[in-house]
Amino acid sequence: MNVKPLRIVIVDDHPLFRHGVRTLFLTAPELEVVGEAGNGEEAIALAQSLRPDVMLMDIRMPGLSGIEMTRRITVMDPAIRILILTMFEDDSSVFTAMRSGAKGYVLKDADKDELLRAIHAVGNGEAIFSPGIASRMIEYFAVTRPAAREEAFPELSSREREVLYLMTEGASNADISSKLDISGKTVANYITNILNKLQVSDRQEAMRMARDSRRE
Structure with a gap:
């Protein structure tokens, strides 16, 4: 055959x-x-x-x-x-x-x-x-805490994930700066790191990934 x-x-x-x-x-x-x-x-x-x-x-x-x-x-x-x-x-x-x-x-x-x-x-x-x-x-999965195994975006730091999820809620850079009590430059740096680590070209793609992860 x-x-x-x-x-x-x-x-x-x-x-x-x-x-x-x-x-x-x-x-x-x-x-x-x-x-x-x-x-x-x-x-x-x-x-x-x-x-x-x-x-x-x-x-x-x-x-x-x-x-x-x-x-x-x-x-x-x-x-x-x-x-x-x-x-x-x-x-x-x-x-x-x-x-x-x-x-x-x-x-x-x-x-x-x-x-x-x-x-x-x-x-x-x-x-x-x-x-x-x-x-x-x-x-990685052997040494990671059980709760963290199910956590989305393990490649991001906890602060980067926090910034990402604030972005998905419509927060501007200024909003994120105020809410997290960090400078606008620091916010921009976090966002740059997020885009690089997630291998996406802009914040819209990153936000879409974050929203999709919440539906899984």
């Missing part, structure tokens, strides 16, 4: 990297690269038109970030599974990607066998991480 190959779209802003991944897949007949995207807008368009099984997604992209693309694509079509393939292994990137709907997280220095295993796992609906990342996640 012939099994249909997994249909793959590669999303990365480096053409040479996309070419290398495509070339690697030539030795894997069970995978079929059906498209490539070099920026967020292209990736969204390909997701809509091709409806691939798996999208390999870098995090740092021109235009929409890989995090925001993941969020939009999984809302648009949950059947499209996102595997993050990136060089960033910090906890902030990992937690934010998984919260946005990614099913796996693999580093670009992974060998061929690891990458192929990850693609097949994600294509079959499983969650998978590079070994080093999986170990850190296990350690």
Whole structure:
């Protein structure tokens, strides 16, 4: 019985990297690269038109970030599974990607066998991480207080979460400054940290993530 190959779209802003991944897949007949995207807008368009099984997604992209693309694509079509393939292994990137709907997280220095295993796992609906990342996640949840395990945005400090939730309630920077008794510059710094850690481009995206987390 012939099994249909997994249909793959590669999303990365480096053409040479996309070419290398495509070339690697030539030795894997069970995978079929059906498209490539070099920026967020292209990736969204390909997701809509091709409806691939798996999208390999870098995090740092021109235009929409890989995090925001993941969020939009999984809302648009949950059947499209996102595997993050990136060089960033910090906890902030990992937690934010998984919260946005990614099913796996693999580093670009992974060998061929690891990458192929990850693609097949994600294509079959499983969650998978590079070994080093999986170990850190296990350690994080093992040492975190039970109440904190369910706390949204573990990558943010308690004060940053406080600022974020005030933002979702419509508080301006001046309101936050007054309520928390901190300077306007400090508020601005907190907001910059929040956007960087959540891998979003503006406060509206951050506020949407915070509101979505409250519904879960």
